[in-house]
Amino acid sequence: MSSRVPLTYGKKVIELFKNPKNVGKIEGANAEALAGSLACGDMIAIYLKVDETSDKIIDAKFESYGCAANIAAASILTEMIKGRNLSEAWKISWKDVSDELGGLPQVKYHCGVLAVGALRRAIRAYYEKRQKPNWLPKELSQEERHALEEEKLMEILAKRSQK
Amino acid sequence: MSSRVPLTYGKKVIELFKNPKNVGKIEGANAEALAGSLACGDMIAIYLKVDETSDKIIDAKFESYGCAANIAAASILTEMIKGRNLSEAWKISWKDVSDELGGLPQVKYHCGVLAVGALRRAIRAYYEKRQKPNWLPKELSQEERHALEEEKLMEILAKRSQK
Amino acid sequence: MIYSDLSKSIKELIEFHGIPKREVYLDYENSGLIIPEALRAMEEAYKFNGRGHPSITHLPGWLSYESLFKATSIFASIINCNPEEIVYTHSGSEANNLAILGSAVISPKGRRKIFVSSIEHLSVIFPAERLEERGFKLIKIPVDKEGYIDLDFISEHVDDETLMISVGIVNHEIGTIQDIKALRDITKDKNKEVLIHTDACAALGRIKLDMKELDVDLASFSSHKVYGPKGVGALYIKEGVKLEPIIYGQLSTQKLWPGVENVPGILGFSKAVETIYSNFTEYKSKMIELRDMLINSILNNIDHTLLNGPYGDKRSPDNINISFIYCEGEALTVELSMNGIYVSSGSACTSRVLEPSHVLLAIGRRYEEAHGSLLMKVTPFHTKSDMEYVLEVLPRIVNRLRSISPVKPSNR
């Protein structure tokens, strides 16, 4: 098989992979979203419980199908956003996630992107039936765009290979 | 350097290379000839003392500049011809020399050719001032031709490289 | 990433990982142990023969030549060919490149079609794709769900323009043992000039190989795949088949690959092959026993698993390749490693290219099935207790990963 990429995960990644924080769904979550797909080999679901008056994230959980970096990225992201306002949470970039993990190998940047993509989708989902705040951009952010592109690409590839 | 050919000399070749028979010139030789050249890296001189009435070879010696196979070929050829008539000696081919040596490696066939070439030239030299016998062909034999070709080729190559 | 960062992070990782109490190494798809006898043969050569190298005008050279000759004769007699039909390279990849590119260089006009199966090793597929860029026509032979090539496709498509066909006798990922003799007969029936190449890197040491019986034109081998030293490959070239070098320099006893021969490596390689084949019957049944122990237990005890490749006698004795659906392969390999079990995966996450294993896709596996695949190869030197350990650890890991996943077997 083609397993020849140096996976130079830092200690933090492996630690969180072994013992991820905040795994699972949230009973009564008021926002959730998915990014990635089985075909991608990468999929992250983010569940948020947001305080309706303060827009503060009271609880955050995730589910992940993917590599060690994927699980670690989702785990650390949920830790980073707990207790923050949605507007602050929105500002977290894939790079912030990677830094918090002690640096991701280049081939694994997309794991950070996917985690942030899922989070931002969840935030958008939260505002779906609510008044949209000014800080929420209309256009897709970089991370959301990348997640979407990956999903579409895989759909095409997967279809092609099934022919 | 380019020294990468398997030299698979038989025991006989090495034995004669170490202790060649009939080395040197003959005092009062009545025939002698040279084949090859320094530039070829291969050169054999054959000296013959021939009984004028019987055309029998009474003594044969050689000098050689060349590889182990070259020295061995010249040595064994002088042994093969001693006591023979010139007509019999003429008939000895490079293949006979090779066989007598227990087989020469392919890259060394030309050593046998050169030895026989020198001998045949000596025989021709002998008949230079004498009545030529019927068995002596007018045209150059294979071995003589090859010796000549090698000499000419080397002359050209050597000249070219000196430019 | 630059070297010093890389090194720091790997060191950290190694430290954090720790040395597991129990270890079972199964990543023979990549590389593995060396047989002690082979290591010893190589060491002795370095001490006594290594100074010389064959074909020189002195004693150490002759001694080297003689030892090289002996080693080659032993290898040749095991695969039933003449020693003159063997040339050495430095790896199986090089042997495959030499076979494919070296035939193409001197291909006659009008013979520009090359067939390779869609599940070949990349060191067959990539050179063939290079030839495509240079104007050859590359045709990928389809395979069925177990990886068997479509023989009808060959009899339909091989024609006067066909130069060569390359199909591995044992597939390196899914263990499919092809019927190369049938392939050969069908091909030569259409055009007897077609060169038949088989990549036998994953076959040597796993099945008996007989060049006379297979009657192929070219066959590739790799030393480290048969538990010999690294740095040695070999190509069988049937008498009369012509190739051109593809790397240029001083040729010596190796008439197609330049440079000083790796004589000590070659002696180690030959010794490894000899050791395996002198215990072949025993080793083979040992491997089959261990293989089936893993396959049967995993398929029976872990849900949503799929065997990749054929089951039973038509499968290479060493090969276990199973997809764990709803699990991602890299995560599996990393967690297995932390438990001392070392395997590889067909997941895209563990490859340089975006896509998962081309072999699994070619047999019709979906992306998610390929992503969740694990490849393990047993050797005659593994024990039942090794397998028991794997069977104890693996279900736990699969369960944990599935429990984290947003897509569960149940909610699909």
Next chain:
Amino acid sequence: MIYSDLSKSIKELIEFHGIPKREVYLDYENSGLIIPEALRAMEEAYKFNGRGHPSITHLPGWLSYESLFKATSIFASIINCNPEEIVYTHSGSEANNLAILGSAVISPKGRRKIFVSSIEHLSVIFPAERLEERGFKLIKIPVDKEGYIDLDFISEHVDDETLMISVGIVNHEIGTIQDIKALRDITKDKNKEVLIHTDACAALGRIKLDMKELDVDLASFSSHKVYGPKGVGALYIKEGVKLEPIIYGQLSTQKLWPGVENVPGILGFSKAVETIYSNFTEYKSKMIELRDMLINSILNNIDHTLLNGPYGDKRSPDNINISFIYCEGEALTVELSMNGIYVSSGSACTSRVLEPSHVLLAIGRRYEEAHGSLLMKVTPFHTKSDMEYVLEVLPRIVNRLRSISPVKPSNR
């Protein structure tokens, strides 16, 4: 000749030859001893690291990676470059091929001129000649009587169309140490895009090498030439310089040469380089002492001898190449062998091609001078007493062969 005959005749030869009482091996132009430290490093890798190979998703892979990293860093720091600038092949010949062919593959339009010196190793000249067949223009740089390249020629001929220049820093046959820095400056002055390649296979371990100072783009190395294991070569590729692979397959940490890395071999190679350079000052003066002992004594005591290559400091510390006029080189090597002295020769008789050493012809030696040449290379591990033995035996052999010859020094 078929193998079985060959084997029979070699066995006979070995038996007849016998093991000489005293042996001095000097054929380092071909191959030679391995440093015990290097052999040990390789053995240990096979025992502990060898199972894994770098860059895999498990512990043995990470351990392998780490050891590969360490070995490369040591080698890189000795030749003063970054470890990222090293790629491994399996031989010096492969490194040279990769440098030359791998640059040409992606050469920009209009850059089709390649310069190589006329005394390069065949693994540089042959790939360059292949490129000539593919439409490149090959220009051989002339050399003077000592083997120095003509720098004026370069400044006259290098132009906008020039793609690359390849000149070995130490010539493998005549030991000439080129001024690569001057070559570089003159070349880049004419066209700063020109790639400068130097074959450093004969230089490593003999002179100090500093990639930053030399400032070349590409440099080739061979492990067994520096008393390391066989099966390892390396190419220095300056940061930013682009090459394409010339052999295709699975790439891993080696981004230009496919196949599983020869990690144990690489560890042995690095250890050999480290061992030599940590004793460099001592080793160098030792080699120079032995070299000059041989050269001076032969030139002084045997008539009609010619030193090939420069004398003194500008000559590689290990290299002795002398023509014995009126003697043929192969005969010399064989008789020396029977006396336990193992050397090589530039005679046509010892080469596959009709002609004698192209290096000797290029420096203006006549054919008969080239035919009578002997090449000996000393190591730091030889002794004065070894040299004394050579000096005792050699004159006797030269005299005997001259006495058999039809052309004597006197009658010319």
